[in-house]
Amino acid sequence: MSIDSPAGETEPPLIGCVFVGTSLDGFIARENGEFDWLIAAGDALGETGYDEFFASVDAMVVGRATYDTVRAFPEWPYAGKRVLVLSRTLVGSVGIDEEPDTTAHATLAEVVETLVAEGRRRVYVDGGRTIQSFLRAGLIREITITRAPVLLGTGIPLFGPLDGDVHLRHVGTRELGAGYTQSSYEVLAGG
Amino acid sequence: MSIDSPAGETEPPLIGCVFVGTSLDGFIARENGEFDWLIAAGDALGETGYDEFFASVDAMVVGRATYDTVRAFPEWPYAGKRVLVLSRTLVGSVGIDEEPDTTAHATLAEVVETLVAEGRRRVYVDGGRTIQSFLRAGLIREITITRAPVLLGTGIPLFGPLDGDVHLRHVGTRELGAGYTQSSYEVLAGG
Numbered sequence: 001m002s003i004d005s006p007a008g009e010t011e012p013p014l015i016g017c018v019f020v021g022t023s024l025d026g027f028i029a030r031e032n033g034e035f036d037w038l039i040a041a042g043d044a045l046g047e048t049g050y051d052e053f054f055a056s057v058d059a060m061v062v063g064r065a066t067y068d069t070v071r072a073f074p075e076w077p078y079a080g081k082r083v084l085v086l087s088r089t090l091v092g093s094v095g096i097d098e099e100p101d102t103t104a105h106a107t108l109a110e111v112v113e114t115l116v117a118e119g120r121r122r123v124y125v126d127g128g129r130t131i132q133s134f135l136r137a138g139l140i141r142e143i144t145i146t147r148a149p150v151l152l153g154t155g156i157p158l159f160g161p162l163d164g165d166v167h168l169r170h171v172g173t174r175e176l177g178a179g180y181t182q183s184s185y186e187v188l189a190g191g
Numbered sequence: 192m193s194i195d196s197p198a199g200e201t202e203p204p205l206i207g208c209v210f211v212g213t214s215l216d217g218f219i220a221r222e223n224g225e226f227d228w229l230i231a232a233g234d235a236l237g238e239t240g241y242d243e244f245f246a247s248v249d250a251m252v253v254g255r256a257t258y259d260t261v262r263a264f265p266e267w268p269y270a271g272k273r274v275l276v277l278s279r280t281l282v283g284s285v286g287i288d289e290e291p292d293t294t295a296h297a298t299l300a301e302v303v304e305t306l307v308a309e310g311r312r313r314v315y316v317d318g319g320r321t322i323q324s325f326l327r328a329g330l331i332r333e334i335t336i337t338r339a340p341v342l343l344g345t346g347i348p349l350f351g352p353l354d355g356d357v358h359l360r361h362v363g364t365r366e367l368g369a370g371y372t373q374s375s376y377e378v379l380a381g382g
Contacts, residue, residue, distance in 0.1 A: 024336075024359065024376070025350035026217045037356065135342075145215075149361045149376060151326075153353030159216035162344030165228065168215065170340045170370030179361035181374060185215070185340060 013116050016061075016125045016140040019053045020158060023148050027155030028128055033069050037150050044178035048146060058082065058120035061111055061134070063127030064090055065156070071099075078102075082120065084111050086130050108133050132160040140187050143168070149179035204307050207252075207316045207331040210244045211349060214339050218346030219319055224260050228341050235369035239337060249273065249311035252302055252325070254318030255281055256347070262290075269293075273311065275302050277321050299324050323351040331378050334359070340370035 021038045022028050029035045060078060062070070064087035070077060076099055083102040090104040105111045115123060125134045134140050145158070168185040175181055212229045213219050220226045251269060253261070255278035261268060267290055274293040281295040296302045306314060316325045325331050336349070359376040366372055 147374075149359040151350060151353060151357040151359070153351070153355070153357075159342060160344070162342060164344070166342040166344075168340040168342070168370070170366070170372065173364060173366055173372045175361070175364055179359070181361065181364045183338075183372060 012139055012141075013112055014120075014139050015122045015142070016134045017053070017057060017122060017142040017144075018125055018131055018140060019050060019144045019146075020126065020131070021146045021148060022158050023150050023152045023155065025151045025153065026158050027152045028158050029069075029156045030152060031155055033065055033156070037152065038148055041148065041178040041180060045146075045180050046177040048176060048182065049144070053144070054081070054124065057122045057124040059084065059115055059118070060124035060126060061086055061115075061130060062125075063087065063130035066127035066130070082118070084114060086111055086127075086133070108137060112137075112139070128156045128158060128160070131158065135159075135166065135187075136162060142184070142186055144182060144184045146176065146180055146182045203330055203332075204303055205311075205330050206313045206333070207325045208244070208248060208313060208333040208335075209316055209322055209331060210241060210335045210337075211317065211322070212337045212339060213349050214341050214343045214346065216342045216344065217349050218343045219349050220260075220347045221343060222346055224256055224347070228343065229339055232339065232369040232371060236337075236371050237368040239367060239373065240335070244335070245272070245315065248313045248315040250275065250306055250309070251315035251317060252277055252306075252321060253316075254278065254321035257318035257321070273309070275305060277302055277318075277324070299328060303328075303330070319347045319349060319351070322349065326350075326357065326378075327353060333375070333377060335373060335375045337367065337371055337373045 020028055021035070023037065059082040061084045064085065067085045067087070067090070081101065083099065085102065085104045086108065087104055088106045091106050103114070105114060125131050125140065131140070167188045169188055171184040171186055173181060173183040211219055212226070214228065250273040252275045255276065258276045258278070258281070272292065274290065276293065276295045277299065278295055279297045282297050294305070296305060316322050316331065322331070358379040360379055362375040362377055364372060364374040
């Protein structure tokens with residue numbers, strides 16, 4: 001335990017980081033997984049900080065839905081990055097090992113165990129249910145939300161039920177282009 | 192029709208305005224209606240702009256839950272303001288006419304009709320379901336959201352289902368005290 005740790009608190013094994021775009025009503029994608037409303041802004045957003053963020057993580061964890069969406073892209077966007085897919089159904093299935101550095105794991109505990117065993121500490125967590133699982137487990141430390149100026153009414157929510165209030169420290173908020181805003185938070189305690 | 196109105200668009204009868212505090216996960220209150228997490232910040236927020244906003248509206252419309260919450264306050268906070276309560280069950284009930292300038296109405300159409308007949312144009316709309324009804328009816332023009340740095344996990348959501356995407360113009364975002372942020376939007380079209 002480092003000298004800065006408050007007495008009685010154990011350091012979590014990972015620093016889970018969320019860097020996500022949402023609608024103003026908190027959806028990360030439509031019900032069908034599309035995020036056309038998000039990419040419509042394109043270059044008009046300006047510098048979002050994503051590349052710098054992506055370079056800062058040792059690995060990423062995604063859910064099955066995110067994996068399927070990303071896998072359908074013409075080019076694998078996570079080239080050179082260790083990727084763990086949290087999915088009961090994907091374990092052992094054909095194709096998962098085709099992407100280099102990508103493995104599937106049935107449980108959150110197994111994902112964490114694998115990451116710790118590999119010495120990976122700063123982890124990019126993506127996908128609604130996966131983010132919520134990590135949050136409830138107290139494994140999310142940083143959250144950056146880029147908000148689009150649109151209400152969708154329905155979709156895949158970023159946040160979900162918790163066991164209790166989660167308090168955050170507001171790190172900063174800035175305006176991007178096309179009416180987008182970006183806020184960063186540090187998770188303090190709770191969940 | 193004024194010379195500035197786009198061809199084919201009719202001016203809505205009201206300018207509905209939302210000025211609301213939410214958790215980072217989009218709740219305006221806990222399931223039981225409490226917003227302890229919001230008032231906990233108190234004076235640390237600094238100037239929120241609420242007083243100026245409140246002075247700018249000709250009337251306010253609230254739902255039954257908001258009315259009941261506010262009525263339990265030691266002092267009626269809407270003194271001097273015309274208040275319409277949107278509630279089927281409250282119409283004709285004892286007590287509703289005890290507050291000056293307060294009436295209950297069973298339907299959104301009746302609320303709008305009453306406001307138009309009274310010549311009231313700029314209207315403060317409050318309460319989750321009431322805001323959602325006005326939004327779906329295309330009667331919300333301005334939305335100011337003050338966001339608390341906390342996740343509640345569950346509660347009364349600000350936004351709900353819509354008939355389609357609602358596009359907004361981002362007017363501005365600023366940081367308040369205690370880690371709160373405040374963003375203002377103008378509703379462009381949709382719903």
